[in-house]
Amino acid sequence: MSEATLTRLAEEPPAPAARRALGLPAGTWPRILMPLLIGVLALSAWEIAVRVNEVPHYVLPPPSVIWATLRADWGTLSASLGITLQITFAALAVAALLGLALAVLFAQSKWIELSLFPYAVVLQVTPIVAIAPLIIVWVDDIRLALLICAWIVAFFPILSNTTLGLNSADHNLVDLFRLYRASRFQELVFLRLPSALPLFLAGLRISGGLALIGAIVAEFVAGTGGRASGLAYRILEAGYQLQIPRMFAALLLICASGIAIFLALGLVQHLALRRWHESALRREG
Amino acid sequence: MSQPAPPASAPSPAVSSRPLVVLRGVEKRYGAGTLAVRGVDLAIGAGDFVALLGPSGCGKSTVLRMIAGLIAPSAGTIDWPQAAHDAAGVAQPRLGFVFQEPTLMPWTTAVGNVALPLRLAGVARAERLARAAEALRRVGLAGFERAYPRALSGGMKMRVSIARALVTRPDILLMDEPFAALDEITRFRLNNDLLEIWRQTGVTVVFVTHSVFESVYLARRVAVMAARPGRIVREIAIDAPYPRGEAFRTSAEYAAFCRTVSGALGEAIAA
Numbered sequence: 139m140s141e142a143t144l145t146r147l148a149e150e151p152p153a154p155a156a157r158r159a160l161g162l163p164a165g166t167w168p169r170i171l172m173p174l175l176i177g178v179l180a181l182s183a184w185e186i187a188v189r190v191n192e193v194p195h196y197v198l199p200p201p202s203v204i205w206a207t208l209r210a211d212w213g214t215l216s217a218s219l220g221i222t223l224q225i226t227f228a229a230l231a232v233a234a235l236l237g238l239a240l241a242v243l244f245a246q247s248k249w250i251e252l253s254l255f256p257y258a259v260v261l262q263v264t265p266i267v268a269i270a271p272l273i274i275v276w277v278d279d280i281r282l283a284l285l286i287c288a289w290i291v292a293f294f295p296i297l298s299n300t301t302l303g304l305n306s307a308d309h310n311l312v313d314l315f316r317l318y319r320a321s322r323f324q325e326l327v328f329l330r331l332p333s334a335l336p337l338f339l340a341g342l343r344i345s346g347g348l349a350l351i352g353a354i355v356a357e358f359v360a361g362t363g364g365r366a367s368g369l370a371y372r373i374l375e376a377g378y379q380l381q382i383p384r385m386f387a388a389l390l391l392i393c394a395s396g397i398a399i400f401l402a403l404g405l406v407q408h409l410a411l412r413r414w415h416e417s418a419l420r421r422e423g
Numbered sequence: 424m425s426q427p428a429p430p431a432s433a434p435s436p437a438v439s440s441r442p443l444v445v446l447r448g449v450e451k452r453y454g455a456g457t458l459a460v461r462g463v464d465l466a467i468g469a470g471d472f473v474a475l476l477g478p479s480g481c482g483k484s485t486v487l488r489m490i491a492g493l494i495a496p497s498a499g500t501i502d503w504p505q506a507a508h509d510a511a512g513v514a515q516p517r518l519g520f521v522f523q524e525p526t527l528m529p530w531t532t533a534v535g536n537v538a539l540p541l542r543l544a545g546v547a548r549a550e551r552l553a554r555a556a557e558a559l560r561r562v563g564l565a566g567f568e569r570a571y572p573r574a575l576s577g578g579m580k581m582r583v584s585i586a587r588a589l590v591t592r593p594d595i596l597l598m599d600e601p602f603a604a605l606d607e608i609t610r611f612r613l614n615n616d617l618l619e620i621w622r623q624t625g626v627t628v629v630f631v632t633h634s635v636f637e638s639v640y641l642a643r644r645v646a647v648m649a650a651r652p653g654r655i656v657r658e659i660a661i662d663a664p665y666p667r668g669e670a671f672r673t674s675a676e677y678a679a680f681c682r683t684v685s686g687a688l689g690e691a692i693a694a
Contacts, residue, residue, distance in 0.1 A: 310526040313488075313493050314539075317492070317518060317520055318539075318540045318543045319543070320543045328539070329528070335530070413571055414531075414571050415529070
């Protein structure tokens, strides 16, 4: 057979160079500019409403004052942000590793999954605010207690998604591996783990936001003072002192962190899957 | 390969008189007691090209999967007189299997997919990549080594799947309606290429299909199956010389064979 009879479909479609504006593909700019426009409009309306109605700053500070407070208190706030993010990322890392390890364990035997999965669900459905006080009492090291709380909130999506992914490998491919007498380890590494990767990453993306929420909630319950306290404590503290602009500034940092984590994990997902998975492909034509 | 390659001048591959695989009284009963396949007797010689033809649900895929060892027969035996046997006396024939879908791993390239059986067998990286590239060349996909499955057309994916089945140089190639989902033009082209690969390698082929025309065009022997329970009702030899090409497809001889096989299939469905 001649190669000429085959259409060269495998070549990457050429990037439409003409349809780019300022280095970004056309169609990306509206996705950035439109939300930005809405944000600017809302902030302006807020600023104007507060100034016109002369609302006191301890009830609702205008955006300009929140920004000024954020800059003035950056030293304290950034230190607290660092602590909260440390706990968040540590919890996320442990959740990813343990979630993956448990899912692999579940995939080894239906019996293990049947016996243990209900307890994972129990952990998931119990409100963290209800068990955080217990954990804080039991665990001497407050940082470790916070990490455990954040981990409990974060790990379930990774576990359930990865378990599903490991079990949803193509049946014919499973047969093919059996045909070539692949070991269980080969089947896991070459077939089940790659099959589970998209769902694992989707779980990780959900868990990123949850780890931050878990860390903040646990900090609220713990209410640790002193030098090593996270953003939740700054909010509590500012609340007691009626420093409402500082509360807003801390809130702003939490929101920004959540968005940054979500976007970063989205980027990880895209980079890992862009060459083959449907979710990461641009629709052509 | 277990048998020597035929001389290049040979009009068609020689079929060894020693059978490669022998099915005797093979039966498959599923859990609920449903009899999927009953009393299948079939001997397949080395180098043969056998088509299993039948209506859907007649158990032809079940027979193929039993030959592959993917499911165990409930009764009867499947013997491999020429294959190596392990310490427990279980035959270890070298198999290639092509599913109805291409069944490729989307996360790796064409060459990565084709190299999989060698990777599972522990073949060193350099050797397995070279052999996978060679298998891709054989199915007409030279230059597509680095392409991901999603960038390939349906016919090209099926070619990758065939290359993967051939890469271990198997004794027998088991194909489960491999071209059923493809358009007619692509199917005709793949039919011709499959015959060419068969001629070059001398591999034994068992080809499951529900198309009378495809079975007559390809096979040296057509086993017609009936359903409920699945069984072989007739074996028809297609005594037309190879290589077969487009001239054969339009010949009176081909039409006559199609009529015979079609009649047998009609009886099988009515039975």
